[in-house]
Amino acid sequence: MKDIFSYRASQSDDGVYPTWKVVFTPADTLPLPTLYTDMAADIDRHLLPTALLIIVRDDVFDHAKKQIQASGHASDDWRIDTNTVPLVLLGLDRRGKCARTVRIGKAAAPTIDEDLFASLLHQGLREIFVRRGALIRAEDGQHFVHPSGKHSQAFIRAANVFVDGPETMFVAACLLACVPEQTRDLWIDTSSIASVAHAFALLRHLLAPDLPIPTISSFSSWRAISQEQSIPRTPHRAALVSATTSGNLARRLVSDQGFRADEVVTLFSFAKAGTPPIVCDLSADKVFWAGAEPMVSAEYREGKCALCDAQSRPIRFVGDQFLADSVCYEPIAILRDDAPKSLREFMQNYHGHEGFGLRAVDDDGDTFRQVGIDPARLLAVDRFQTRFKAAVHRHAPRHLTALVHLDDEASGKLAAEFLKVSDNHDTSPIAAQDLRSLAKSGALDGGIVVIAGSVGQGHDLDGISRDLRDPFGETPRTYIIGFSKHSHTDRSKQLVNNLKFNSLSASGQGYEHVVRPIESLILPDRPARSAWEAEFKLLSLLLEDATDAGDSRETDFLDARLDRLRETGSLAVEELFLSSPDGHPLELRDTFAFWKRDLYRSVSQGDVVFTMASVLENLRYGDAPKLVSDSFTQRVIDPGMFGRYNDGVIQASLLRCALPQELYYASMPQLSRQMADLVKRTFVAKPPANEGSLEFLLAIALGRLRLTASDTREVVDASVHLPYPAAALRKRILETPPDELALVRPTGARKSL
CATH class of the missing domain: 3.30.750 (Transcription Regulator spoIIAA)
Known part of the structure; x- marks a missing residue:
């Protein structure tokens, strides 16, 4: 613990x-x-x-x-x-x-x-x-109805805060300065914050055993006010309000219940005119509200609510635990304009160069990335060369003290190209691994350039940033990054700020270090298990069964597929999916909604996977996210999208790159029926319209695509004519409870990858 x-x-x-x-x-x-x-x-x-x-x-x-x-x-x-x-x-x-x-x-x-x-x-x-996500914001078109009867677009669920023991004790430590020392009766507005009240009592007793240990009771929030109940007026009492957006409850406790102002403590407040003492006042916190709309400032009365007048859907709660009355499922269409703004031009230049595909995260190969990129294969593309040369001409220092590059192949090539473009024949590149062995440099009047072929989370650049201090001190630095893979994430933005301001001199005293990415990409950056990892574990299990049954045809198929997945330790750009029913690899046809293909360059499966992964990630975390769910609305991919994008390779990419909850139709019979009908039509269609059949069946077998029980049975029955591994997938679907499909028991067969 x-x-x-x-x-x-x-x-x-x-x-x-x-x-x-x-x-x-x-x-x-x-x-x-x-x-x-x-x-x-x-x-x-x-x-x-x-x-x-x-x-x-x-x-x-x-x-x-x-x-x-x-x-x-x-x-x-x-x-x-x-x-x-x-x-x-x-x-x-x-x-x-x-x-x-x-x-x-x-x-x-x-x-x-x-x-x-x-x-x-x-x-x-x-x-x-x-x-802990204590501020709950309503999605567009929705708002909340509080137990007090007020309407607003956001509310504070203080109970979310108290899920971790040391964090709860920290909040209790902050209470020490606010709760009067002689308090014997501590009244809390909701039982959901009892844990912090008891933590406060324990902590104060440890620090001051001579002080009384307060008795803790709940006055049930607004019930004590609205029903004119009385809180006993005992000596040395105090009240603890969990959270407020208006400060009204604290004021009513003083006016109606006879508390002194200093006896009513508020834990979290967004009230512009809150009543002290307040433990955590976030009403004007510059960091918290940076770039955010002040959604908690406006509250409305029942019957006089501007939000209701605007046809916003009210979400009502039960009691002080804020339980939603229902969950709404909303299908989301994927449109051409949902792609990142730069994706169309980017892919029109970079597709066909075998630079995008599937890569294993670690050397064992048993955890797979959804999308990988090999920058070394993309450095010669005209667009990259043009942008790189422009960056060098603009940012290369007049006097180069040192040129440092990451230890991978692409970074080394870019460093050599940097020297060529800058017409520098006197500098020898330094690999990152050699930085720690360098002695302190005597020539510190120029600048340092750091080259990275691609950057994900940026740990390598963080390390270089630290290692540069000893040999080169405060020398100005320029970081040139070929491909910034997760430019939309907070981690990437923090990395850029860390690199810019990583010195005393760079902290507002004359200059900032320069960080210049050549290409900024939007790709998933999360440790969740990918569809390919789940496939590998499932096929390993099926291989055990086929070996025990002595079926050489099945074992040959499974061995070949598992071997293909093992090869993603480098970068696999083809055979990322199960083949079509007639044994052909899935291919992109002549048109593609998200970019125009060059008919003189082939399009790999990796190009398509990269595109769809980027589109879905932009729908989740881009400038106008649509595929975002909350406690009350579950947003899923509209089943019609699998008909709109009917190339098997696009359908397979959607099935693999979507999060499981984005393909969860089991609680919405209408959506489940629509999806089931589309899958069944795919099964019986003629080539090439049936290309994605085995991928649909695999998605169900992996628990990624969830339909109602009856629709699942119909889909399974409709797949009886499909080739292997359809039979093994059908068996798994029928014999495994739906909630356990995504849980693959460990296999005792050969070591995973």
Whole structure:
């Protein structure tokens, strides 16, 4: 079980670039193994922190200090050198203040005054609030009806925040400064926040055993106000309001229930005129609202709701747990304009060069990427050459101190091309792996260029950014990236900011480092199991059964298909799908909605998979996302899209690249029937209209495409004439409960990939 809460923080509430690492633990003993693991994961994800701050209870401060000193605080376990990165231990006292600090190591430590400590706590609260999705926003055309009767487009579900023990204790630590010390009766507005109230009581008792332990009870939110119930007026009482967008409940507790203003504490507030004390006031938080619409400011009364007047659908809740009354399923059409804006021109230039396909994530090959890219195969394309030369002419420094490139083939080729384009014959490229062995450079009056063929999450560039400091100090840097594969993700945007501002001089004192991607792509970037990984595990299971049955025809087929999947350790651009019923590979016909093909260049299956993966990702996370679901609306791909895009290779790409929930029609009989009819028509169609038949059946067998039970049976019955592996897939579908289709039991056959 995790026993710390950690986050990145800035030196102020509205800091854009959080470079400090903050760790909080409520434990009696500092959990060093957990700390080491957390530090390793954090540094792999972000840049090296500029300071590490550890917050512990003040009563265990001395013990924690001895633990750190005995651990060898400059060791590799910490992933930092405390002679250059400050490590500061902070003690939290009974008032929620920083009672004392101590520096571990030789690095100069920042001064933690009362205001800065309060800022760090606020940033931690904001991180938990965002991380746990406590602000629930309605989709367009919907709004919420609160238990109070008010209507709004958003509400705060505070219960979402309290799912992790150390995070809950952190919120409790922030309560110490707000709840009066002598409180004996603590009234909460909903039982869903009882955990933080009890955590507060425990934490205060540990820090101040002489103070009373409060009794915790719920007054059921607005029920105590609307039904004119009375909260007992005992001495030393206080009230805890979970969240507010208006501040009205806190004010009513004061006016109607006789609480003093300082006895009513609000946990999370978006109220512009909220009543202190407020633990986490997000009403004017610059970071939280950066680029966001203030959707929580407007509330309406029943019968006088502008949202209802605009035909917005009201979502009603039951009790203070905010349970939705129903879930709506909405089919989404995929249109030509749903592709990323640059995709059409990009693919018209790059298709046919075998640069897109399927690649295994690791050397074992048992986890597959949905889409891979080989930049080395695309460097000679005219469009890339033109853009690369323009970038070099614009950004190449007049005096080149060093040229560094990633360790892969494409990056090496680009580095050589950089020297050729810039007409530089005196510089020798430096591979990233050789940076750490370099001595400090004496010539620091020029610039450094870093070349990357392609970048995904950017861990390699993060590493280079750190390794450049010792030999080259604050020398200006230019990063030229051939293909930025996930340019739409927060991680990619953070990477760019980290690279730009990774020095004291670059932080507003004269210049920023330059980051210049040649091509920016929108591709999925998530660790979810891909359709190809699921296929490999299923076929391995079927191979076991076929081997036991002694069926050589089936084992030959399965062996060949599994061998093909194994080959994706490099980049497979063909045979990504099961063949058509007559044994031919799936091919794109003459027209394609998303780009115009060059008839003199062949189109690979990898080109089509790349295109559809990019289109679907843009529908989820682009500028105008449509394929996004929430607690109340499940958006699925309209079954009609498999008729509109009726090339087997496009249908197969949609089935493979869609998320399973985007193909879930089992709860909507009308959509399920529409999809089942389309699949059955495909089964009986003549070539080439039947090309995707086996891919449809495989998608059902993998649990990715879900129909109602009756529709599934009809589809299975309609597939009896299809060739192998249809028979094995039918058997699996019929013998496996629908909820278990996606769960493939481990196979005892040969080692997976």
